[in-house]
Amino acid sequence: MNERELIQRIDAMAGLNIDPALLCGIGDDCAVVRKTDELVLLYTMDTLIESVHFDLRWHPPELLGKKAVSVNVSDIAAMGGNPCYLLFSLGLPPDFDDQWALSLSKGVGRACEQYGCLLIGGDTVSSPAGITLTLTVIGEARAEQVLYRNGAQPGDSIYVSGPLGLAAAGLALCKGKMGREEEFKQLYEAHLDPHARVELGKCLARSGLVNSMMDLSDGLATDLAHICERSGLGARIRCEQLPCDPVLEKAAALLGQDSIDWMIGGGEDYELLFTASTSATERLQEVVANAGHVLYPVGRMVREQGIFLLAEDAGKRTATAIDYRGFDHFS
Ligand SMILES: [Mg+2]
Structure with missing residues (x-):
């Protein structure tokens, strides 16, 4: 089981x-x-x-x-x-x-x-x-x-509240027995001392513009699958829109890892994952910017089931299924 x-x-x-x-x-x-x-x-x-x-x-x-x-x-x-x-x-x-x-x-x-x-x-x-x-x-x-996971609507934009995969990279650096290099400070901190986005969560709830929300604890793929399941929808994530911090790429190169794997499957980012109608985009950006936060749109909710990562590779479009590629505590 x-x-x-x-x-x-x-x-x-x-x-x-x-x-x-x-x-x-x-x-x-x-x-x-x-x-x-x-x-x-x-x-x-x-x-x-x-x-x-x-x-x-x-x-x-x-x-x-x-x-x-x-x-x-x-x-x-x-x-x-x-x-x-x-x-x-x-x-x-x-x-x-x-x-x-x-x-x-x-x-x-x-x-x-x-x-x-x-x-x-x-x-x-x-x-x-x-x-x-x-x-x-x-x-x-x-x-x-109150914002639940089940309120996402077809066509909603999907957002995350910060760069992804930092905690997974921090954990990989710890496991790789790296020497706490100053350049990777942000990654170590993301793993060792994450911060809950309480103020942003309240700001989004007050705005009345958000349809569904949860926090990113098990990785984008797994967590988005929960919103999809509860809302009876699917999702399409655009690879080039995933918020990748340059330091993540550096760590990935050093450890021979794929930064996209960390961004999609890496857990413990504790950023917020939420959806809102595309007609609310400007108002949402304004409300969030006024509160001193940043939004990262990463894709769309769709009626068709499944979560796919869409990418352009050498002029060729690829769609990879990514459901539950994150963390299952019993696997
Ligand atoms: Mg949670």
């Missing part, structure tokens, strides 16, 4: 409980529960496991603590919400290092401060092997502004 199949089975069981206050359960970045007529609560949870999601050889504990918060807060940003409260559970092996655990906790605290989020509880448990971090973030949003 792969990860998607297991989630579908669990979803079928969860769907048996009908509560009118539950506006969205499994299947989006957050569960959405009505709080008042105007407000909803957003719930998200993420677990990071040693050797699966982080490696102690290169991840400083304080940055790991920050990252654990950021990846959770990113799911709140993906709905256009504001993070409010955090629950933090830490599993430690019997021989854990006090200083390491304190630095990690300091990172969690610093990130909470940065996002205006309050640590309200959690748990510490003993782990037979390896460290685990599980966080729950509770956020809030205006009910009529």
Whole structure:
């Protein structure tokens, strides 16, 4: 069974409980529960496991603590919400290092401060092997502004909020035991200390111009497949429009990797992925620019199923299927 199949089975069981206050359960970045007529609560949870999601050889504990918060807060940003409260559970092996655990906790605290989020509880448990971090973030949003994955329309432009593949390149550099070269600082930072796009998420939600949104955690191919599936549509990505930072090309050349693979299949960018009508393009650009952010259009939503990467190669047009080429946690 792969990860998607297991989630579908669990979803079928969860769907048996009908509560009118539950506006969205499994299947989006957050569960959405009505709080008042105007407000909803957003719930998200993420677990990071040693050797699966982080490696102690290169991840400083304080940055790991920050990252654990950021990846959770990113799911709140993906709905256009504001993070409010955090629950933090830490599993430690019997021989854990006090200083390491304190630095990690300091990172969690610093990130909470940065996002205006309050640590309200959690748990510490003993782990037979390896460290685990599980966080729950509770956020809030205006009910009529929440952005889901299922609202994309045929013909919508697809946007991302920043250059892609940087975190994947940073991870590859860490694995390749590179020496933290200054020129690749941006790539290391993208992997070790990502930042959730909360302000942009809220700005997009307020604008009323966006039809669907999520955050990029598993890579463009996998994440866009979620928007397609939930919206009953397909997508066409234009290879030449993918936002590629020059430093990504440099790292790709150094490691003998393909920068396009990182941009499409690389996870953990924590940028926002969203769609909006082409008739809203100018207004959207203006709203986003006024808030000090940049948009990168990368393709179109279409009625035909499947996600294809369109490219021009030596005057020849190619279309490559890229569904779920990103990260499956069980593969
Ligand atoms: Mg997400």
